[in-house]
Amino acid sequence: MYEPVTRNDIKGSLLMRNILSTIIILALLSAPLLAISVVPHGESAPVYLESAASVFERGPTVNLVSNDSATIFWRTASPEDSAVFYGKNTSLLESVTSATTVVNHTITLSSLDINTKYYYKVKSGTLESEVYYFFTAPADGEEFRLVIAGDNRPSSSDAPNQPQMFSDIADLIIAKEPHLVVLTGDYVYEVTSSHENNLVAWKKFTDIIDRIGHYAPVIGAIGNHDTGTSSGAYQPRYYLDAFMNSGENKTYFSLDYAGTHLTFIDSEELGKEGHIQGTQYDWLVSDLTTASGEMKFVFAHRPLYPTSHIGSGLDINTTERNTLQQLFEEKNVTLFASGHDHAYSRVTVNGVVHIITGGLGAPPYDSPWSDPIYHFVLSTVSAHSVNFTVIKSDESVHAQYVLPYEGPMEIVDRIIANTSSKAIGTVPVILFSEKPVTKYFSWDGGPNTTEVTGLPGPEGEHTLDVYAEDSDGIWTSARFIFNTIIPNTFSPPDDTTPPILVFDPIVVLGLVGTVAIVVVLGVYILKKRR
Ligand SMILES: [Fe+2]
Structure with missing residues (x-):
């Protein structure tokens, strides 16, 4: 399941990396003579050179950790056996091994202690990783x-x-x-x-x-x-x-x-x-x-x-x-x-x-x-x-x-930034950090409404006051400022009226003639059968 990149893919990329590695190594050897730097500005040497040297194509990484198990994954360039050495200190006294030679190595460690730091390293053939560590999961509900x-x-x-x-x-x-x-x-x-x-x-x-x-x-x-x-x-x-x-x-x-x-x-x-x-x-x-x-x-x-x-x-x-x-x-x-x-x-x-x-x-x-x-x-x-x-x-x-949050209800606006200009009628999106029991909106200090309406006219600055009552009966308010602009008033001609159907007399005559021929033929066939 965990092998969507095929061996041929890896082989192909390995061949390319080997060629590139050879070129880069030759360049490195000749660099002192030419007094040039082969490392591009702002970054370390290309990754494929580093990975060819370390040989681990991926990992090792720790995955699928529960409170008593963990899966260790790594990938090697060629098929190798697998071994994980692990323990609660760097002595790594325990191990899980597999003699099957594979490229993608997946070893599951089980019977681990809960919320505990484990050290580990992996080994495949003559390859050996450094020692790393991970934590098993705490008990349900623990931090x-x-x-x-x-x-x-x-x-x-x-x-x-x-x-x-x-x-x-x-x-x-x-x-x-x-x-x-x-x-x-x-x-x-x-x-x-x-x-x-x-x-x-x-x-x-x-x-x-x-x-x-x-x-x-x-x-x-x-x-x-x-x-x-x-x-x-x-x-x-x-x-x-x-x-x-x-x-x-x-x-x-x-x-x-x-x-x-x-x-x-x-x-x-x-x-x-x-x-x-x-x-x-x-x-x-x-x-x-x-x-x-x-x-x-x-x-x-x-x-x-x-x-x-x-x-x-x-x-x-x-x-x-x-x-x-x-x-x-x-x-x-x-x-x-x-x-x-x-x-x-x-x-x-x-x-x-x-x-x-x-x-x-x-x-x-x-x-x-x-x-x-x-x-x-x-x-x-x-x-x-x-x-x-x-x-x-x-x-x-x-x-x-x-x-849990403790503080006043947060009231924010999205879609229209404060003081930005929008056309008359554009409706702001007001979001509340908790569902208000009651809420009111008021444009320019006018009457309260229970739903926010679009930006009012005339062109210029308008204020929107929002009032919200939370489940504890505490009221919070916020003021937003928007600039209204007059929308483009040009409206295209109404083209939704259905077109008036005009019948071409020639088409009508043709249709009547076709129907007449079908009727006559039908009557003729019926008489013949009798
Ligand atoms: Fe993205």
Whole structure:
């Protein structure tokens, strides 16, 4: 199941790497004589040279960790036997071995102690890894450390190389010793029609996530840059190969970890990009209905409430977006985390926290509702609380948010930024952090209405006051300022009136004649039969 990249693919890429390695080694040897540097500015030597030297094609990585088991994965260039040595200290007194020679090595360690640090190394033939460590899961409901981050992809001019920022933040993530790491998509710049190019691009990505994966399972949602729909055929195979996820070869799936239910949905299904529909939507409803965890987290690449890609997140169809939001409310989803916008933002809608975390290295996006920062989110999760800390690339804390939230109801606007100009009649989207018991809206200090109406005329600045009462009877208010502009009043001629039918006499005569001939022939045939 976990072998979507075939042996021939690996052989082909290995041959290419060997040729490139030879060229680069010759260049390295001749560099002192020529007094030139063979290492490009701003990055280390090409990854395929490094991997040819270390020989491990992938990993080792720790995956599918429960409170008493873990699966260790690694890939070798040629078929080899497998051995994992492990223990609670670096003596690594225990081992699991397999004499079967394979390229993809998958060894499961069982009967482990709960919430315990285990050290391990792997061995295949004469190859031996360094010693790494991981943590088994805590008991259900007990606290664990979860890192959420996304959008590491390079810009078009840097592809296929990965951003140095991604590599730097990977080190910060490792230092936090998370139990689990979740990525929200867009791992490479694009999946092309060239298999060789794709292997190189994804190898550069997995070389970095496997550094994190030495220490913690890395689980990823699929992003729009990871499928190849914009250039070349739909090819999720590279994404599926990069992550072991829940052990299923699927782009949407769920798992339970320490009593928290983690659901990953695919916002990039072929022909349904930006939608969660059909079989997947039915699965999502069923998954959230049957989930046993006290906490429910949902992850996808595209946000429900984007800050930059407004109208091309999961809000392409706002009715569908509202249906998803309603489903999350009904099923008590605590958190929905996404990427796609290269920034950080949080908005809480009717009790569901929406985080956009797209700060792993892709070019940052600025917008009125988000922070264009390189960052990751470190979360401590238990059955009773969730604590989100947004950590910037300089290790400073950018924001914190704690659940259960204690504070005034948050009232925010999306779609129209404060003081921005919109046409008369455009309706603002006002979101409340919890469902208000009562709410009122007032344009320009006028009468209160229970539903927000569109921007009033005349042209110029207008204020919208919003008042909301929470379940404790506490009122909160917010004021928004918008500039109204006169919409283009030109209206095209009404072309909905059905055209007047004019019958051509020649056509009418032709039709009458045809009918007459058919009738005469019919009567003749009937008489003949008698
Ligand atoms: Fe994206």
